[in-house]
Amino acid sequence: MNLNLTLIGQAIAFAVFVWFCMKFVWPPVMQALQERQKKIADGLDAASRATRDLELAEEQAAEQLKESKEQAAQIIEQAHKRANQMIEEARDNARLEGERMIESARGEIEQETQRAKEELRAQVATLAIQGAERILDSSIDEARHRELVDKLAAEL
Amino acid sequence: MATGDNLTTTAYIQHHLQNLTFGLHPENGWSFATSAEQATEMGFWAIHVDTMAWSIGLGILFLWVFRMAAKTATTGVPSGLQNFVEMMVEFVDNSVRETFHGKSKLIAPLSLTIFCWIFLMNLMDLVPVDFLPMLAQKIGALFGADPSHVYFKVVPTTDVNATLGMSLSVFALIIFYSIREKGFSGFVAELTLHPFNASNPFVQALLIPVNFLLEAVTLLAKPVSLALRLFGNLYAGELIFILIAMVGLWQLPLHFAWATFHILIITLQAFIFMMLTIVYLSMASEKH
Numbered sequence: 001m002n003l004n005l006t007l008i009g010q011a012i013a014f015a016v017f018v019w020f021c022m023k024f025v026w027p028p029v030m031q032a033l034q035e036r037q038k039k040i041a042d043g044l045d046a047a048s049r050a051t052r053d054l055e056l057a058e059e060q061a062a063e064q065l066k067e068s069k070e071q072a073a074q075i076i077e078q079a080h081k082r083a084n085q086m087i088e089e090a091r092d093n094a095r096l097e098g099e100r101m102i103e104s105a106r107g108e109i110e111q112e113t114q115r116a117k118e119e120l121r122a123q124v125a126t127l128a129i130q131g132a133e134r135i136l137d138s139s140i141d142e143a144r145h146r147e148l149v150d151k152l153a154a155e156l
Numbered sequence: 157m158a159t160g161d162n163l164t165t166t167a168y169i170q171h172h173l174q175n176l177t178f179g180l181h182p183e184n185g186w187s188f189a190t191s192a193e194q195a196t197e198m199g200f201w202a203i204h205v206d207t208m209a210w211s212i213g214l215g216i217l218f219l220w221v222f223r224m225a226a227k228t229a230t231t232g233v234p235s236g237l238q239n240f241v242e243m244m245v246e247f248v249d250n251s252v253r254e255t256f257h258g259k260s261k262l263i264a265p266l267s268l269t270i271f272c273w274i275f276l277m278n279l280m281d282l283v284p285v286d287f288l289p290m291l292a293q294k295i296g297a298l299f300g301a302d303p304s305h306v307y308f309k310v311v312p313t314t315d316v317n318a319t320l321g322m323s324l325s326v327f328a329l330i331i332f333y334s335i336r337e338k339g340f341s342g343f344v345a346e347l348t349l350h351p352f353n354a355s356n357p358f359v360q361a362l363l364i365p366v367n368f369l370l371e372a373v374t375l376l377a378k379p380v381s382l383a384l385r386l387f388g389n390l391y392a393g394e395l396i397f398i399l400i401a402m403v404g405l406w407q408l409p410l411h412f413a414w415a416t417f418h419i420l421i422i423t424l425q426a427f428i429f430m431m432l433t434i435v436y437l438s439m440a441s442e443k444h
Binding site for chain 1 (some may be wrong): 175177179195198199201202203204207208211212215219222223225226227229230231232234238241242246249255261262264265266268269273312313316317318320321322325326351399438
């Protein structure tokens with residue numbers, strides 16, 4: 001229990017230990033700790049950023065999908081409309097064409113009939129006159145009766 | 157009771173509480189003290205070889221282990237030793253941050269050294285009391301010394317020199333920090349103008365000696381209480397271990413019980429010494 005040189009020796013040893021600890025032990029350990037802390041913080045940061053990016057990308061994808069669905073629906077609707085229109089047009093054209101063809105056929109028939117009538121008319125007069133000539137022989141005044149028969153033929 | 161049948165109980169205890177002293181004896185010159193009286197006669201010019209050897213050895217052990225971990229410290233996944241060292245460093249760093257608000261590169265490593273070193277020195281208390289002294293006696297006998305004159309005290313913190321050496325170093329730091337933060341005049345003012353204060357210069361002059369007396373006691377009580385608290389706790393613990401060692405077979409359960417309880421004291425005293433150092437230094441570096 002005597003106070004002696006040990007006191008000073010202890011103080012010196014203590015000072016040396018503290019100096020060593022301050023110089024060679026504390027800084028590297030602290031640095032490692034801080035670097036790891038930073039690394040972990042960075043990692044967590046990156047993870048949360050990635051999650052956010054993923055969410056964003058998913059949102060974008062969903063939006064694009066919706067848009068393209070809408071576009072597709074629009075295109076299909078347009079195509080339907082267009083097809084209906086085309087069918088309608090084709091139908092109209094066909095009808096018009098048909099009507100025109102019927103019209104022209106009718107005109108031709110009319111013409112034909114008219115011509116046939118003309119021919120008949122011409123021939124009827126001749127036939128009637130020939131027939132009458134035969135029936136009456138030549139007893140009839142051709143000039144007089146021709147007028148009459150022409151009149152008759154015109155009535156046909 | 158391994159030191160021989162010719163020793164009485166008192167002699168056994170005294171033998172255990174005597175340091176291995178090397179010093180300048182008035183008659184024998186520089187030599188090892190062969191009795192407590194001789195050690196006392198040596199006065200100041202003597203050194204406790206066992207205290208010095210164990211404390212320096214344990215200090216080097218602490219620094220070696222921590223330095224090894226520090227050198228291989230990685231920022232990746234830490235290994236077992238690095239984990240332990242980092243845990244200690246963080247624990248001390250947190251304690252310092254909570255208490256000491258100034259900026260200092262010294263306080264945290266100082267606290268770590270104090271905590272680990274004192275803990276290791278206290279830990280020697282758990283080695284059975286006769287084990288290492290017996291070994292020392294055998295070694296001493298090899299060198300031709302009388303075994304009953306080979307004293308050996310294993311726990312450095314049961315030597316008041318060791319604890320006082322540390323607390324006086326802390327005391328020096330307290331004064332250094334006080335002067336650095338407040339200037340010399342500020343330090344003197346703190347010692348003389350508190351706690352009593354008067355606006356009348358004449359009354360103030362009368363109060364200065366009173367203030368100085370009070371503040372000086374407060375200041376000096378810090379290192380003394382710091383040293384004696386650690387010393388007293390460990391000395392008493394050691395004494396109880398020695399007493400337990402003398403009760404025959406019953407010492408086994410008693411020793412176990414006391415050792416278990418002592419683990420708490422060992423850690424607590426190391427922690428208290430560290431915390432009080434931080435508190436004193438933070439008080440010294442803060443303006444009132």
